Amino acid sequence: MSALSPEETAWAAAxxxxxxxxxxxxxxxxxxxxxxxxxxxxxVVRDDMANGHGMAHGGFIFTLADxxxxxxxxxxxxxxxxxxxxxxxxxxAKRGDxxxxxxxxxxxxxxxxxxxxxxxxxxxxxxxxxGGSRQIGGSFIEGKxxxx
Amino acid sequence: MSALSPEETAWAAAxxxxxxxxxxxxxxxxxxxxxxxxxxxxxVVRDDMANGHGMAHGGFIFTLADxxxxxxxxxxxxxxxxxxxxxxxxxxAKRGDxxxxxxxxxxxxxxxxxxxxxxxxxxxxxxxxxGGSRQIGGSFIEGKxxxx
Amino acid sequence: MSALSPEETAWAAAxxxxxxxxxxxxxxxxxxxxxxxxxxxxxVVRDDMANGHGMAHGGFIFTLADxxxxxxxxxxxxxxxxxxxxxxxxxxAKRGDxxxxxxxxxxxxxxxxxxxxxxxxxxxxxxxxxGGSRQIGGSFIEGKxxxx
Amino acid sequence: MSALSPEETAWAAAxxxxxxxxxxxxxxxxxxxxxxxxxxxxxVVRDDMANGHGMAHGGFIFTLADxxxxxxxxxxxxxxxxxxxxxxxxxxAKRGDxxxxxxxxxxxxxxxxxxxxxxxxxxxxxxxxxGGSRQIGGSFIEGKxxxx
Numbered sequence: 001m002s003a004l005s006p007e008e009t010a011w012a013a014a015x016x017x018x019x020x021x022x023x024x025x026x027x028x029x030x031x032x033x034x035x036x037x038x039x040x041x042x043x044v045v046r047d048d049m050a051n052g053h054g055m056a057h058g059g060f061i062f063t064l065a066d067x068x069x070x071x072x073x074x075x076x077x078x079x080x081x082x083x084x085x086x087x088x089x090x091x092x093a094k095r096g097d098x099x100x101x102x103x104x105x106x107x108x109x110x111x112x113x114x115x116x117x118x119x120x121x122x123x124x125x126x127x128x129x130x131g132g133s134r135q136i137g138g139s140f141i142e143g144k145x146x147x148x
Numbered sequence: 149m150s151a152l153s154p155e156e157t158a159w160a161a162a163x164x165x166x167x168x169x170x171x172x173x174x175x176x177x178x179x180x181x182x183x184x185x186x187x188x189x190x191x192v193v194r195d196d197m198a199n200g201h202g203m204a205h206g207g208f209i210f211t212l213a214d215x216x217x218x219x220x221x222x223x224x225x226x227x228x229x230x231x232x233x234x235x236x237x238x239x240x241a242k243r244g245d246x247x248x249x250x251x252x253x254x255x256x257x258x259x260x261x262x263x264x265x266x267x268x269x270x271x272x273x274x275x276x277x278x279g280g281s282r283q284i285g286g287s288f289i290e291g292k293x294x295x296x
Numbered sequence: 297m298s299a300l301s302p303e304e305t306a307w308a309a310a311x312x313x314x315x316x317x318x319x320x321x322x323x324x325x326x327x328x329x330x331x332x333x334x335x336x337x338x339x340v341v342r343d344d345m346a347n348g349h350g351m352a353h354g355g356f357i358f359t360l361a362d363x364x365x366x367x368x369x370x371x372x373x374x375x376x377x378x379x380x381x382x383x384x385x386x387x388x389a390k391r392g393d394x395x396x397x398x399x400x401x402x403x404x405x406x407x408x409x410x411x412x413x414x415x416x417x418x419x420x421x422x423x424x425x426x427g428g429s430r431q432i433g434g435s436f437i438e439g440k441x442x443x444x
Numbered sequence: 445m446s447a448l449s450p451e452e453t454a455w456a457a458a459x460x461x462x463x464x465x466x467x468x469x470x471x472x473x474x475x476x477x478x479x480x481x482x483x484x485x486x487x488v489v490r491d492d493m494a495n496g497h498g499m500a501h502g503g504f505i506f507t508l509a510d511x512x513x514x515x516x517x518x519x520x521x522x523x524x525x526x527x528x529x530x531x532x533x534x535x536x537a538k539r540g541d542x543x544x545x546x547x548x549x550x551x552x553x554x555x556x557x558x559x560x561x562x563x564x565x566x567x568x569x570x571x572x573x574x575g576g577s578r579q580i581g582g583s584f585i586e587g588k589x590x591x592x
Contacts, residue, residue, distance in 0.1 A: 022196055049171050051171060059215065062233070063206075063208065066210070084237070085237075089230055107421055107424055112386070118402075238556070257534050344466055346467060353467035353510070355507025358529070381531050383529050
């Protein structure tokens with residue numbers, strides 16, 4: 001095949017992942033942008049993601065961040081998994097809020113990477129996430145081509 | 149009211165939280181046990197929690213652990229929120245697996261606490277979670293009585 | 297007193313802290329720069345900071361990062377302490393290497409803050425540190441003036 | 445050689461590590477106990493580990509915990525390094541306090557492990573540390589024999 005640019009590779013890997021990412025789809029996530037080592041995803045806090053006070057369960061904020069992390073660290077089309085993640089909750093999000101998670105690469109050395117994800121609602125930062133990734137080998141795009 | 153034992157207080161707080169914990173209910177979680185500073189919750193990995201390989205999205209494993217953490221750190225009926233959480237993924241969980249999260253208190257000094265949650269499928273450990281909590285004041289049980 | 301600029305406040309707080317920061321001095325650290333929410337410190341890996349392979353003990357890399365974090369989060373002259381820190385080790389540092397730790401503010405809401413510190417040797421990143429801070433009240437500069 | 449018991453292996457690995465662990469020695473650490481996946485180390489807070497208020501710099505508390513973690517995760521005589529560490533500071537330690545760090549294994553699967561270290565002064569818990577390790581291959585004991 002003709003060589004893909006880094007941006008094209010990031011989108012091709014994202015498309016291949018998204019096809020079977022039933023979890024992120026079921027939560028109503030949308031991919032706003034992807035690039036080499038970066039990704040922006042959004043999700044609206046639904047009623048079934050909230051507690052009785054109408055505030056988002058922290059697990060769903062984490063899940064959006066974790067998805068953004070996954071699209072960012074797999075954007076080189078080298079299959080990579082999350083090894084360790086941490087999140088600090090800064091402010092609550094409420095039902096109906098549109099969460100935006102912006103993932104960016106902090107470090108990538110050998111098979112290990114570090115990615116930071118900021119989760120915000122409008123201008124307000126809701127949480128800060130940091131993920132450590134480990135490349136395990138394999139390709140999304142090639143796998144897809146083989147199946148085509 | 150007549151004094152509740154620590155175990156009764158833990159269950160009363162859990163019942164009050166559960167009533168409006170739409171997020172944990174929607175994910176099919178069940179509270180297996182609660183006690184002072186501890187909680188055990190379970191959840192089956194559904195199709196819409198999995199990726200195309202049939203493996204659970206890490207966000208749902210985190211969410212189960214985060215709920216177990218919440219029931220454990222609120223078991224004294226002093227309203228407490230998650231401030232910082234970290235998770236290490238050890239082995240994948242697949243569609244249909246029954247995840248069990250066991251939360252226990254590591255430290256509680258002043259208004260801050262540390263809770264560890266082990267997530268397993270049968271005898272296999274899937275992930276280890278550690279949460280830092282902060283007590284913000286207020287009571288689930290008293291709040292409920294006022295509304296009664 | 298005449299109002300200090302944010303940069304002057306950062307330096308005045310740093311000077312007051314440094315006066316009694318026997319630990320950082322004993323390790324040979326130097327303050328290269330401070331500003332509002334930021335700090336750059338350096339330290340050379342001495343023989344007594346290394347193991348038998350001539351590699352720096354991770355604890356000293358952490359300690360340099362922790363000091364940079366402290367100078368960054370106290371730069372507003374509001375006394376602030378470390379609550380939770382994490383570090384990922386990316387590459388080893390060897391005896392004689394000059395470590396540089398650059399701390400920058402990621403978030404500051406209410407009394408809680410998040411600061412990231414990158415530790416490098418020349419162009420090579422050695423470790424990434426993230427610290428969560430909590431403001432406990434009090435002032436370095438005012439305290440110093442009272443004593444003057 | 446004759447087979448060593450797990451306890452003998454842990455001590456043999458610890459002895460081999462200690463011989464060149466100039467950093468831990470220079471800080472006045474002592475190994476109280478080691479076993480398979482566990483270690484107990486102590487260290488007294490010296491004047492040059494404290495700030496002007498006579499409180500221990502958090503970096504030295506971390507360093508003691510990190511050493512205990514290292515002796516615990518290398519106790520199988522399979523050379524293992526720290527990949528990611530986090531620490532929560534619970535209470536301050538002051539000059540002259542004897543810190544005791546107790547490391548225990550939480551998980552060991554494949555080449556990755558998780559170890560928790562509790563740092564205390566007498567009955568008071570000062571900090572909780574969690575470390576993630578990665579086995580990189582090689583042996584302390586065999587290496588020593590080859591050199592003998």
